[in-house]
Amino acid sequence: MFRRLPDARSGLVSLTIDGAACVGRRGDSVAALLLETGHAACRKSAVSGEPRGPYCMMGVCFECLVEIDGVANRQACLVQIAEGMKVTTGTGRREVTP
Amino acid sequence: MSAFFDFAVIGGGLVGAALARGLAREGLRVCVLDEGDVAYRASRGNFALVWLQSKGINMPAYANWTRRSVDLWPAYAAELQNETGIDVSLQQEGGFHLALSDAEMERLVTIASRVNGQPGVDPYPYCVLDGEEVRRRLPGAGPDVVGGTYSPLDGHLNALRLYRAMHKALLVAGVEYRPGSRVARIDHANGFSLSIEGGGKIRAKRIALAAGLDNVRLAPMVGLCAPVRPQRGNILVTEKVAPFLRIPVQTVRQTDEGSVMIGDSQEEAGLSEGINHGIMGVMAGRAVRMFPAIANLNIVRMWACLRVLSPDGFPIYDQSLTHPGAFVATCHSGVTLAAVHAAVLAPHMARGRLPEEAGSFSAGRLHVSKTA
Numbered sequence: 001m002f003r004r005l006p007d008a009r010s011g012l013v014s015l016t017i018d019g020a021a022c023v024g025r026r027g028d029s030v031a032a033l034l035l036e037t038g039h040a041a042c043r044k045s046a047v048s049g050e051p052r053g054p055y056c057m058m059g060v061c062f063e064c065l066v067e068i069d070g071v072a073n074r075q076a077c078l079v080q081i082a083e084g085m086k087v088t089t090g091t092g093r094r095e096v097t098p
Numbered sequence: 099m100s101a102f103f104d105f106a107v108i109g110g111g112l113v114g115a116a117l118a119r120g121l122a123r124e125g126l127r128v129c130v131l132d133e134g135d136v137a138y139r140a141s142r143g144n145f146a147l148v149w150l151q152s153k154g155i156n157m158p159a160y161a162n163w164t165r166r167s168v169d170l171w172p173a174y175a176a177e178l179q180n181e182t183g184i185d186v187s188l189q190q191e192g193g194f195h196l197a198l199s200d201a202e203m204e205r206l207v208t209i210a211s212r213v214n215g216q217p218g219v220d221p222y223p224y225c226v227l228d229g230e231e232v233r234r235r236l237p238g239a240g241p242d243v244v245g246g247t248y249s250p251l252d253g254h255l256n257a258l259r260l261y262r263a264m265h266k267a268l269l270v271a272g273v274e275y276r277p278g279s280r281v282a283r284i285d286h287a288n289g290f291s292l293s294i295e296g297g298g299k300i301r302a303k304r305i306a307l308a309a310g311l312d313n314v315r316l317a318p319m320v321g322l323c324a325p326v327r328p329q330r331g332n333i334l335v336t337e338k339v340a341p342f343l344r345i346p347v348q349t350v351r352q353t354d355e356g357s358v359m360i361g362d363s364q365e366e367a368g369l370s371e372g373i374n375h376g377i378m379g380v381m382a383g384r385a386v387r388m389f390p391a392i393a394n395l396n397i398v399r400m401w402a403c404l405r406v407l408s409p410d411g412f413p414i415y416d417q418s419l420t421h422p423g424a425f426v427a428t429c430h431s432g433v434t435l436a437a438v439h440a441a442v443l444a445p446h447m448a449r450g451r452l453p454e455e456a457g458s459f460s461a462g463r464l465h466v467s468k469t470a
Contacts, residue, residue: 046337072396073337074396094339094340096238096391
């Protein structure tokens with residue numbers, strides 16, 4: 001669905017999405033890489049459980065929440081990919097355990 | 099020719115919207131003149147409690163008026179849902195005030211007994227709990243909680259949906275809603291003539307000022323007085339999480355959709371709506387001491403909004419002696435009092451007189467001459 005435009009940026013960055021190795025370009029946001037790699041639905045709504053994915057790509061809609069390096073519910077569109085990063089999709093409503 | 103209405107309500111916030119719908123239900127042709135979203139609009143920044151506990155020290159009438167509204171809320175919410183299809187998620191299963199020190203605990207106990215010990219007050223049911231009992235009733239409450247008070251009559255709702263429902267109810271009731279209509283001037287002759295800033299006029303037999311902080315400017319135009327001031331409140335909102343806190347605490351609540359809201363700061367900051375990070379830090383710190391497990395949640399929103407506060411903190415309801423047919427209504431508990439505004443205050447205004455029990459809320463009470 002999404003194709004990468006020809007881009008002068010060359011640096012490659014290796015990371016994992018749901019444990020699978022994955023390569024992106026330096027400067028990519030996590031959300032952009034999720035879309036490129038077919039993770040259009042990257043979480044479940046905390047209210048209804050429906051699948052949700054990156055939408056506004058600029059930090060306002062909070063639809064692209066994923067776990068990044070162990071921190072839950074980060075906005076994937078506001079975080080740039082980094083070498084060795086671990087991204088986990090599919091998380092739903094966060095639990096608050098007393 | 100300018101439009102002519104039975105009633106013009108100035109202000110489309112929670113107070114104005116509740117009154118306008120109540121007036122329209124009495125069969126009147128009603129117009130709401132709303133400044134719009136440029137207004138300070140306490141209605142969009144509130145904490146969404148439907149709350150009785152601790153209210154009404156030195157003003158038994160306020161305790162009873164609040165009780166009446168709390169009792170009317172289930173029917174009001176049902177009517178709103180019926181008219182608009184919107185469920186405001188009213189939940190009245192009780193509420194807590196929590197204390198983090200012995201001094202705070204003593205204060206909570208004093209407040210509850212002072213409110214209920216006043217002659218003429220219909221006492222609200224409540225109990226005083228030690229820390230252990232709070233932790234038993236509120237799983238997740240931390241070791242720093244010394245105790246608290248609980249009343250089964252308190253509750254909360256979804257404030258954004260309430261505001262939407264109230265405005266949809268205006269449409270359904272046939273109220274003419276005019277946004278972007280700041281009233282520049284009010285003239286009185288054969289009813290009222292309201293000049294809208296930037297042009298345009300509305301005529302109405304009667305008017306109700308429900309313009310929040312702008313009532314200060316508008317009230318003297320019709321021989322009324324509403325000396326309210328802004329008091330800033332900050333609110334923090336976390337990401338949505340699985341339900342863990344069903345019963346609201348006065349300063350911490352979980353919404354029906356899962357967000358945790360932290361609120362209830364009180365700050366004199368004039369008309370500034372800027373947020374205060376220092377105060378927010380204190381609020382967040384206290385909330386975490388109450389519920390330690392929320393410490394690692396992401397904060398996704400924060401805002402400040404201005405309460406509309408009278409000098410003694412109680413509502414002002416008044417009718418003009420010099421300009422018959424002009425009313426003013428202002429309060430800082432627009433959510434809690436919405437039900438009584440719609441069901442009691444509005445029908446009386448429609449008949450041209452404030453209800454007898456509103457007599458204590460005249461601004462006249464504020465005119466006590468100061469001793470030299």
